[in-house]
Amino acid sequence: MSERILVRGGHVLSLDPAVGDLPQGDVLVEDGVIRAIAPAIDLGGDASGTRVVDATSMIVMPGFVDTHRHTWQTAVRHFYADTDPLQYFAEMLGPVGAGYRPDDVYAGNLLGAVSAVDSGVTTLVDWSHVQNTPEHSDAAIAALADSGIRGVFAHGWPLAPEWTRDSALGHPEDIRRLRERYFASDDQLLTLAMAARGPEMARRDVWLGDLRLARELGIRTTVHVGAYAHNAHHRAVAQMRDAGVLGADMTFVHCCQSHDDEIEMIGEAGASVSLGVQCELNSPGMGDVPLDRLLAAGVRPSLSGDTETKCAGDMFTQMRVLLAYHRSWTGGGHSRTPAPAPLGTRDVLEFATLAGARAAGLDRRTGSLTPGKQADLILVRGSDLNLAPVSDPAGALVLAAHPGNVDTVLVGGRILKRDGKLVGLDVDRVRDLARVSQRRVLAAIEAGRR
Secondary structure (H helix, E strand, O other): OEEEEEEEEEEEEEEOOOOOEEEEEEEEEEEEEEEEEEEEOHHHHHHOOOEEEEEEEEEEEEEEEEEEEEEHHHHHHHOOOOOOOOHHHHHHHHHHOOOHHHHHHHHHHHEEEEEEEOOOEEEEEEEEEOOOOOOHHHHHHHHHHHHHHHHEEEEEEOHHHHHOOOOOOOOOOOOHHHHHHOOOOOOOEEEEEEEOOOOEEOOOOHHHHHHHHHHOOEEEEEEEOOOOHHOOOOOOHHHHHHHOOOOOOOEEOOOOOOOHHHHHHHHHHHHHHEEEEHHHHOOOOOOOHHHHHHHHHHOEEEEEEHHHHHHOOOOHHHHHHHHHHHHHOOOOOOOOOOOOOOHHHHHHHOOOOOOOOOOOOOOOOOOOOOOOOOOEEEEOOOOOOOOOOOOHHHHHHHOOHHHEEEEEEOOOEEEEEOOOEOOOOOOOHHHHHHHHHHHHHHHHHHHHHO
């Protein structure tokens, strides 16, 4: 049972229209759940055993939700910063990734999840396409559990060409074992999804069978579509619509080169889209971030850190880059598809929180500060020099805040970060495991380039 916590005196941005904003407010957490939000909560004679967290001069808001992170790659952060994306694909999704050991996956997932928590991410969709053996999946899940984050383990495939080139292989059956062993209940901190290949990687009978399997298991599906120009001709979304399987339980990643009518199909189906904005802009060949087309079709996208091999993992970066990119087009008078209304900082905050929770299938449990939802919340210090004095909390968060401003993080009512420091974690061990794995992985890359 989680402790009783009263977050007192912060500027509350609930992201719930029914709750609204409180320039000064309290949030009461009991048994891991938000019980009350009010300008002032008086516990009266029932205050014993309550931990009071002073949120004076802080912004209290829902934790961020990252809907697409290849977390297993974290130990080789930024290695591909100045590299052609084709080299990243050829190595990390080729022989280097195929040579990953389970302990490499554990080290990458642990570092990625812990640093996500440190930056204010309370929910992470771990897009894991390194299922070389069942032990690789076990290691990834163990690391998510050890980090304390709310995680969605999106189970993918082994790194070998036969799984991604017009593949005749159905999704690995090990997903059934994982469902039974780790995810028997959906009412827990970690849940399961399928990282699917779709029409761009697998034959029609295969991707249809994969979708049937995911729905049989009662889990969501997340799939890359339309990332590069060579993906566009597959018309993956249209194929799914024509087959009658396009549904609200699906999240499409990137969609940069997806056709306009496919974007409309996603909106009509109530499906979600995840944008890895910084990585998309840092990857030559991906083209347009389709935000304007999504908004025109009524799709409110979620955000992701994608892969830290070539971008930052925090949501502050994704929000800032997305808003600047969008305004650089619309402000110049040459938007390709005009958005139905001007995009504001609060919209972008919603993309990084509530829209993310919807894409993860968790919006009934997280994504906003709402009584009855899980207590996944963060406190951001508005007194820090890069933010003070705060005049517009949403503007401050989107335009200027960074992970170093995150003072406190709660996941399910459990404090994972307080006073700017992670709690209950051996951070040195996290770094040491990552360093060992990094040396091994970089040695494999160097050997392959000789």
